[in-house]
Amino acid sequence: MAGEKVLNDVTIEKPVLEPTGALSVETVLSVRHWNEHLFSFRITRPASFRFRSGEFVMIGLQGDNGKPLLRAYSVASPAWDEELEFLSIKVQDGPLTSKLQLIQPGDQIYLGRKPTGTLVxxxxxxxxxxxxxxxxxxxxxxxxxxxxxxxxxxxxxxxxxxxxxxxxxxxxxxxxxxxxxxxxxxxxxxxxxxxxxxxxxxxxxxxxxxxxxxxxxxxxxxxxxxxxxxxxxxxxxxxxxxxxxxxxxxxxxxxxxxxxxxxxxxxxxxxxxxxxx
Structure with a gap:
């Protein structure tokens, strides 16, 4: 069920994200933990999302104040891929990464609509x-x-x-x-x-x-x-x-x-x- 996760038989409500003019809401498809401080994950890609390989985009989750908490991440997948992949460190007290490292398949995530960058x-x-x-x-x-x-x-x-x-x-x-x-x-x-x-x-x-x-x-x-x-x-x-x-x-x-x-x-x-x- 969207918005819920069951952890140790306890149901945890996760906020349902709402898209904005600058942000779409995507679904986490897979997560790969490389070690205790490095992970990568794949999310859905909107049909309208176009980027050049090497560009970055804003991604994020809902902050404690109920507003989007965003950071710039380079897209790790090539421009032709039907999904979007990202690589991230885990910072235990990081405003975003402390939450981002806990994502699981099925969770929602914000994605900026305008990628940009010079590594192209x-x-x-x-x-x-x-x-x-x-x-x-x-x-x-x-x-x-x-x-x-x-x-x-x-x-x-x-x-x-x-x-x-x-x-x-x-x-x-x-x-x-x-x-x-x-x-x-x-x-x-x-x-x-x-x-x-x-x-x-x-x-x-x-x-x-x-x-x-x-x-x-x-x-x-x-x-x-x-x-x-x-x-x-x-x-x-x-x-x-x-x-x-x-x-x-x-x-x-x-x-x-x-x-x-x-x-x-x-x-x-x-x-x-x-x-x-």
């Missing part, structure tokens, strides 16, 4: 290799892009780099390590064009240093056709994750002759300014 191919100039550098849940928009067939038409090589603290934080590791072999639209292209470079900084792993050290040593480029360095003429960069990583690499790429791009003026690298201020 439109904000980049044409190039040969696309490198997507991420930490933590910054992987989300790159999950969307890596499963978009258009990306493989635009770039000869598509590289997702994901840095986390623990091995269990490597969400979607099996799918990415398998070069998206089960993906219905990109599996054939990804077999030769897609590359996944995971690194774990606080537990034993084949790569156990931060992204900057992978770049310095050349390990980031192993197995990827082309130079073992970033070239502003042919390489395009997207970054999403910690402020520290984005600031460090933003300065690095500027020094290397990369110009930041936007939807209005495409460039050689992009970050999501809505998340970093």
């Amino acid at each position: 191919t439109d904000a980049l100039l044409p190039g040969k290799r696309l490198f997507m550098l991420s930490t933590g849940t910054g992987l989300a928009p790159f999950l969307s892009l890596a499963r978009d067939p258009d990306v493989y038409e635009f770039y000869e090589q598509v590289v997702v780099v994901h840095s986390v603290r623990r091995v269990s934080d490597l969400a979607f590791q099996d799918e990415l390590s398998g070069k998206l072999a089960d993906d219905p639209l990109v599996a054939e292209q990804a077999a030769s064009q897609f590359h996944y470079v995971p690194t774990v900084t606080r537990e034993p792993f084949r790569n156990n240093v931060r992204i900057d050290k992978l770049v310095e040593s050349g390990a980031l480029f192993e197995g990827i056709p082309g130079e073992a360095r970033f070239n502003p003429e042919t390489d395009r960069i997207m970054m999403c994750g910690s402020m520290e990583m984005i600031k460090q690499f933003g300065a690095y790429f500027e020094e290397q002759g990369f110009a930041e791009g936007s939807n209005a003026a495409p460039g050689a690298y992009v970050i999501e300014r809505a998340f970093v201020g």
Whole structure:
């Protein structure tokens, strides 16, 4: 029954959400808990909802004051998917995530009607290799892009780099390590064009240093056709994750002759300014 959940034989009433001009109300379809502080979930997608792979949108639940409590989340599913997927951390005292981590299939959730963002191919100039550098849940928009067939038409090589603290934080590791072999639209292209470079900084792993050290040593480029360095003429960069990583690499790429791009003026690298201020 909508609006009710039974927990330990006790019926808990959940508020029935009402759509607004800016928000639709969607249904949670599945939830996947990766570890005690990381989860992903899929929700219904309105027929009218259109977005570019890599964009973000507002999602949320009803706050304690009865009003929508919203946060910006990158869509982790590609633009062609009939469902919408998101990746989230669990913050025990977080206004939204303390509630969001408890969602179950059948629950209602708010979805903004207007996705936006700069982590899109439109904000980049044409190039040969696309490198997507991420930490933590910054992987989300790159999950969307890596499963978009258009990306493989635009770039000869598509590289997702994901840095986390623990091995269990490597969400979607099996799918990415398998070069998206089960993906219905990109599996054939990804077999030769897609590359996944995971690194774990606080537990034993084949790569156990931060992204900057992978770049310095050349390990980031192993197995990827082309130079073992970033070239502003042919390489395009997207970054999403910690402020520290984005600031460090933003300065690095500027020094290397990369110009930041936007939807209005495409460039050689992009970050999501809505998340970093």
